[in-house]
Amino acid sequence: MQLVLMIMSGVEDGLRLSYSIDNGDGQFVEAQNRWQISIGRKEDSDLCLRNDSFISRQHAYIYWESERWWLEDCESTNGTFVEHADSDARVKGAIPIEVNQLFRVGHTWMRIEENNK
């Protein structure tokens, strides 16, 4: 299982990040049979966004469960948002997230990339 993220704004705009379960990235939660990547300002986050001061210590998770990607907001102060035509929709709890769908964690936009392996 592999997750490729692309940062779409901020000082790291254009940065591509790759996570793989085979390399021991992220955590596997057996109870729910899910593989998750944590996003936050905390140093030990899988994706540590230390350059965005609008990010909480533990801000959000991206996880693979039931054959799809999910985005979960961890009651972050400044919120997690999904891009929407009119205005961005704040994520409450966990929502399914599509590849290439833009979402924002704090002020940082990102998306899950197509996995071309």
Added chain:
Amino acid sequence: MHVISLKDILINARQESVQMRHHYLGIEHLFIAMLQIQGGITASIVEDYGFTTEYIIDAIRRKTDKGSNQRLWAGFPYTPRTEVVLDITNDLAMENEIAEATERELLVAILTENDSLPIRVLRTLGMNLQATTLAAMGYDPKREPQTPDIHVAFAESFDNTQPIEREQLFVLRRMFSGHKVIRVEQRLTGFSGALVLVVTPVHADGHEDAPMVVKIHDADSILDEVHRFETHVKSALPLQTARLEDSPVKPETSELAGIKYTLVAHSDGIPMDLRHYVKAFGTAELGRLLQKDLYTQFKITWWQPKRPFRFQAWKEYDWLLPPLLTLDFIPEDDEPEMPLVIKIPVNRAKLKTKMTEMEFGDDVVLENFTVQKIDYEHNLLKLAVGYGSEADKRAYKIEMRGVNGLSRTFYRGETVERLMGSVWKTRYDLMLDAVRDLEPDFEPDDRWISLEELQLPNPLLAYDNLLDRHVNGSMSKIHGDLHLGNILVGPNNSVWLIDFGHTRDGHTLFDWATLEVSLLGDALMGVLDSDWATVRLAVRCLIAAVNEDPLPTDYEPIIHAAQAVDALRNIVRQCLTTEENWYEYYIALALCALRAITWKSMSLGGRRLLYLVSAMAIFEMNRKYLNTALETPSPDLTDVLPTRVANPDRNEP
């Protein structure tokens, strides 16, 4: 042609980044720096598409938001994407054998990379990026094209009492460059200050195109409408409707812009709006048309696919009322003592208490309000809870006066951490002024307005509590400004909607309450006298009509209008969330009608009538759904009665 070097663009891009407190160099900063070059390639291409550079700059800034005051890194790094784009830029310069890269190479590089934030903004505005890339490669900024000599003719039926202004004519001519003559058939009037016309373009060989609708308004409003059409409306239109076809037209020398709606139809002939239709065929005929043609044709994609929506009334209706506060700006260095702080998210109960205590000259601090609009002409900053056309984002409007001479710039959609001002007027003050302008035959701040044996609650004292009520309603796609002027009808009763500047997902009944307000205020009061006796009689009839009592008059215009309202209410009946529960409609009607009393364009009679209609709606809601017989007010009704008594002298008769 003026070519700006990459070096100069980088300098301006850094300035933009610092102003946004970003302290890195991203594509968004480069792109904004390029848009700011007057007569530059980027600016010219964007303007050829009918957009203004300011509009696009604001949209890009909204996407990134301002950074925090805290610096998290030293230096001024380039983003990974900027590195990629600058590499492409330099490659292009080498290929083209230019010693130093310029705006052109940078623009082509950004378009080639095709994944940055500004590119996404252009895409949502409906720009064709492939064509833009080709244009960028070979672009030679044109001189301001000469306005071709297009003759503007007026049809005989055109009412010329209100001539079209020079600047509007200028935009109109520019929109039809390439034609020989355009014939203005009719003016369709809106409330918003926009000029809406039905125009027939005529080619040099005398061939006439089908008539189309032209709208000319300030550039921001027009471009917002284009944006909404692109993102919200386009995919959900019924087959036969007005469509936005060409790009908007925004001449450099004008603050106005224009768009064209083409009318897809099977019939020829000049369409008219329902205001003209009423004059020609009467209100009774109008009722049939609304029910038989408008609702039937549009319901499938608009009002019928609805989902349950429980909301507090202010979320959908607060934005209709005058600004909560109008403040005079206080610069940051004059920190007031003990100011009143209003912050987003708003604690409604606390805010209400504060509002009743608010007086002229009180100092107020606003935290995290969002800029809706910057009115440079009047030095006015219009703020609200959020940004966007959804009603709950436009709630809690606050206007800040005297913001000229500021060292900082604001952009639309910016969330401003802190702003200070002193109270000039509260919403209540503005509403009271509006009620006084009606020259009421009752005390403006009496609790009750008598209508023969009935005692109607005075909306001025009731509106604040109405906004707190919870509504079990439904949500669907709504037009957002469904007045008689925005509905067109052609031969064979083919119906079109125009003007999608306010289209959104919202309370389904909002459209019908808006239409009822237009029907009563425009159509009915167009033929009635504006004296209070007539107005009261009309309201009495409306109450009788909806309660299926015999009408107290045989005066034809009123009877016909009552029939039209009846037809409209039949549509509402089909849109109610709970069968025969009209509570959600009365809330909508009370607040939509109340909104109209502040409209300058509404006649005195119209405003008087709608004030009483608002009172009537509150009355019906209270008596039918709050189980309280309000015909004889009694002291135990405190929960449904207006409670605005904080300033007791206001309530003295």
